[in-house]
Amino acid sequence: MRKQLILVLSCVLLFTTSVGVSAAHVSGVFTGEFRVLTEEDKPVENTVAGVGVEIDIDGEVGDAGSWKLGLDAAFHQPLNKVRENIWDAGDTDAAEENLTLELDEAYLDLYSIGGRAVDVRLGKQYVDVGVGDGLTAFHLTRPIQANYLDEMQNTRAVTGVRIDAFPKDLHIQAFIQPRVTLNKTGENITTVYRKIEQNTMGDLLAGFGGQFPGPGEVTIVPQAHPAIPPTYDDDGWGLTLKASKLVGSYDLGAVYQRGYGPDPILYMFGYDLQELEIDSEKGQAYLPLHLHQGHLPLQKIGLTAEGTLRDAGIWAELAYNIPKAGFFDKGLDSEIVPKAYRFTDDKYITGLVGMDYFLKNGVYVNGQIIRGFPQEIAKSMVKTYLVGNAYQDFLNSRLRVEGSAVYCFDDKGWMLLPEVVYQLKKDMQVFGKLGISGGDEESMFYHMKDLTQALIGISISF
Amino acid sequence: MRKFGTLLGTLLLAAVLAAAGTASCFAMSGQDVLDRVKEEYGDFQSQVVTMQIKTYDGETLVSDREVVVLSRKVGDVNQSLLKFTSPRDVEGVGLLDQGDDIMYMYLPEFGKARRIAGSAKSGSFMGTDFTYSDMSFISYDTSDYEAQLLSENDEAYELELSTKSDKDKFYEKVMMTVAKNNWFPTQIVFYNLDGRLEKELTAYDVTKYGDYKYPQRLVMKNVLADHRTEIILEKPEFDRNLDESLFTIRSLQRTRIRY
Numbered sequence: 016m017r018k019q020l021i022l023v024l025s026c027v028l029l030f031t032t033s034v035g036v037s038a039a040h041v042s043g044v045f046t047g048e049f050r051v052l053t054e055e056d057k058p059v060e061n062t063v064a065g066v067g068v069e070i071d072i073d074g075e076v077g078d079a080g081s082w083k084l085g086l087d088a089a090f091h092q093p094l095n096k097v098r099e100n101i102w103d104a105g106d107t108d109a110a111e112e113n114l115t116l117e118l119d120e121a122y123l124d125l126y127s128i129g130g131r132a133v134d135v136r137l138g139k140q141y142v143d144v145g146v147g148d149g150l151t152a153f154h155l156t157r158p159i160q161a162n163y164l165d166e167m168q169n170t171r172a173v174t175g176v177r178i179d180a181f182p183k184d185l186h187i188q189a190f191i192q193p194r195v196t197l198n199k200t201g202e203n204i205t206t207v208y209r210k211i212e213q214n215t216m217g218d219l220l221a222g223f224g225g226q227f228p229g230p231g232e233v234t235i236v237p238q239a240h241p242a243i244p245p246t247y248d249d250d251g252w253g254l255t256l257k258a259s260k261l262v263g264s265y266d267l268g269a270v271y272q273r274g275y276g277p278d279p280i281l282y283m284f285g286y287d288l289q290e291l292e293i294d295s296e297k298g299q300a301y302l303p304l305h306l307h308q309g310h311l312p313l314q315k316i317g318l319t320a321e322g323t324l325r326d327a328g329i330w331a332e333l334a335y336n337i338p339k340a341g342f343f344d345k346g347l348d349s350e351i352v353p354k355a356y357r358f359t360d361d362k363y364i365t366g367l368v369g370m371d372y373f374l375k376n377g378v379y380v381n382g383q384i385i386r387g388f389p390q391e392i393a394k395s396m397v398k399t400y401l402v403g404n405a406y407q408d409f410l411n412s413r414l415r416v417e418g419s420a421v422y423c424f425d426d427k428g429w430m431l432l433p434e435v436v437y438q439l440k441k442d443m444q445v446f447g448k449l450g451i452s453g454g455d456e457e458s459m460f461y462h463m464k465d466l467t468q469a470l471i472g473i474s475i476s477f
Numbered sequence: 478m479r480k481f482g483t484l485l486g487t488l489l490l491a492a493v494l495a496a497a498g499t500a501s502c503f504a505m506s507g508q509d510v511l512d513r514v515k516e517e518y519g520d521f522q523s524q525v526v527t528m529q530i531k532t533y534d535g536e537t538l539v540s541d542r543e544v545v546v547l548s549r550k551v552g553d554v555n556q557s558l559l560k561f562t563s564p565r566d567v568e569g570v571g572l573l574d575q576g577d578d579i580m581y582m583y584l585p586e587f588g589k590a591r592r593i594a595g596s597a598k599s600g601s602f603m604g605t606d607f608t609y610s611d612m613s614f615i616s617y618d619t620s621d622y623e624a625q626l627l628s629e630n631d632e633a634y635e636l637e638l639s640t641k642s643d644k645d646k647f648y649e650k651v652m653m654t655v656a657k658n659n660w661f662p663t664q665i666v667f668y669n670l671d672g673r674l675e676k677e678l679t680a681y682d683v684t685k686y687g688d689y690k691y692p693q694r695l696v697m698k699n700v701l702a703d704h705r706t707e708i709i710l711e712k713p714e715f716d717r718n719l720d721e722s723l724f725t726i727r728s729l730q731r732t733r734i735r736y
Contacts, residue, residue, distance in 0.1 A: 073732060143587045148591075326595040328593055440539065
């Protein structure tokens with residue numbers, strides 16, 4: 016990762032010095048926070064202290080374009096370990112584990128290529144062709160980066176070339192992605208995913224164990240084969256195309272997207288009877304069950320629409336999802352596999368519809384009904400959600416009280432994210448957030464209960 | 478009912494006559510004064526200006542932002558493009574108003590422009606004491622209002638402005654004081670829908686830039702909340718040839734506006 020960072024920095028510096036850019040503009044934000052995971056055994060002692068800095072440097076390339084470089088660095092450490100690390104200052108490895116360094120954006124904009132109405136952005140950048148608020152059915156260019164409940168909508172910049180062309184009244188966007196960028200989840204969320212996975216595996220193993228009836232016992236031993244990070248070598252580069260146009264008072268768009276599911280998914284399981292191990296002393300037999308995970312190649316074709324209905328903003332997306340044929344082993348679509356995990360390459364539809372409005376008393380409200388969250392990439396996974404958000408400013412606009420809620424109609428899972436932000440003075444804010452989730456025991460949000468948290472912090476812009 | 482109808486008719490007639498009588502007392506009508514203000518100060522076809530926007534809660538400086546604003550008139554339609562250049566939390570955020578209630582906001586962290594609802598016009602403009610609709614007063618664009626002359630003395634005219642359409646009615650009334658010596662609207666006072674005095678907009682340091690006079694500083698004071706917004710207007714340019722391609726999503730999503 017550092018090699019990549021150094022490479023990009025070198026390229027930008029080389030470029031900026033060779034082309035003769037105007038003076039660079041530097042800005043950033045420093046944050047400090049304390050986060051309590053309330054479901055932990057000793058939540059106060061395990062309070063995580065964190066400091067972070069985000070730095071943006073940008074500049075112009077004469078009239079030809081502009082450039083930007085964004086770097087994020089963060090350090091998180093449970094308070095009860097801070098002291099021992101101070102005493103054991105030589106243990107730099109321990110410190111490094113808690114240090115994250117991320118190249119956020121690093122791109123070069125070139126305007127009016129060849130004198131035409133064509134702009135190009137090269138490098139690492141945020142790409143969102145959807146019209147949804149924070150979520151989109153066209154998520155293959157929006158991998159998630161999160162470690163806590165309140166970060167579940169944070170996304171990563173993706174590497175590629177974006178071309179924006181404006182022939183007449185049409186806007187055509189193309190994003191070509193030679194390098195796959197996957198979801199990046201921290202230890203906390205990974206642990207939750209692992210828990211969900213273990214539950215699933217438990218059901219699967221129970222079902223699978225039933226395949227070996229008889230007087231002797233066969234213990235099925237799961238043997239996971241981690242997903243190999245995908246490349247575009249086999250399936251062509253990642254591609255997103257969108258054509259949009261203002262028709263009447265509505266912006267209508269048509270989208271094609273090709274890429275990979277950003278999370279690994281079980282695509283095959285099996286055993287080899289030759290691997291059956293028999294422990295004659297215990298009278299027990301062990302059979303490894305090989306579980307293979309991979310990243311699903313996925314295509315999407317769909318439509319977007321956004322506009323206003325009287326004084327309300329409205330938007331909608333519809334996507335027809337085409338998983339790669341034959342990716343999933345036929346064995347997954349069997350009775351012994353729990354219903355939700357019978358992954359198939361069946362085509363399916365996802366989408367969303369939303370509306371927002373400013374009430375006369377200054378309250379902003381926003382609601383979306385979403386069919387299919389980004390991690391739901393196979394037909395059997397797709398669920399329907401209601402997502403809402405509202406805020407109001409108080410104390411002369413210095414205090415913002417905001418709340419977001421998610422509810423899943425299918426598994427009755429829910430999540431609440433209330434927060435307050437107070438503008439202490441120019442460029443300085445203090446904030447407090449809660450993250451609570453729950454629901455039926457089978458729901459994803461129920462398993463996320465361990466991530467229930469309270470957070471306070473301060474941010475200073477410069 | 479019929480009696481009531483007759484009575485209402487009589488009252489309306491009396492009101493019309495009274496209004497006509499009032500109007501005839503003054504040399505100019507309210508609309509004449511408003512048109513003259515616009516002619517003197519706001520008759521430009523396009524404008525480019527950099528604004529430094531500071532908000533104060535009491536005496537505490539709460540925010541200090543810089544924004545570049547381009548605007549132009551196309552027939553009866555006003556179009557504007559606005560881009561924040563600092564500080565970091567709003568840098569790159571843009572707002573495009575193409576007229577006819579077609580407005581987009583560009584958010585750099587998503588790399589895309591989003592349509593915004595007409596109801597956003599009644600809300601605070603980026604935490605300032607201006608609503609989106611108040612921003613039109615900065616350019617002396619009073620095309621959404623009708624004016625009635627309430628009084629005049631040796632020094633000034635006092636106008637009451639009311640919106641032409643109830644849809645755009647965010648205030649009970651807006652009062653404008655216009656200086657007679659230079660036709661400058663020295664103060665605009667906003668009464669909220671409860672009829673209470675809510676905000677006062679005052680202009681300072683009127684300077685001549687080519688054919689046009691323009692203030693260098695504007696202060697919007699929220700008297701109900703002890704909050705104020707100060708706008709320092711830097712290097713305004715008028716009647717530049719601003720191409721229609723500037724008022725597009727293409728221009729909105731660029732890091733910097735080029736014109």
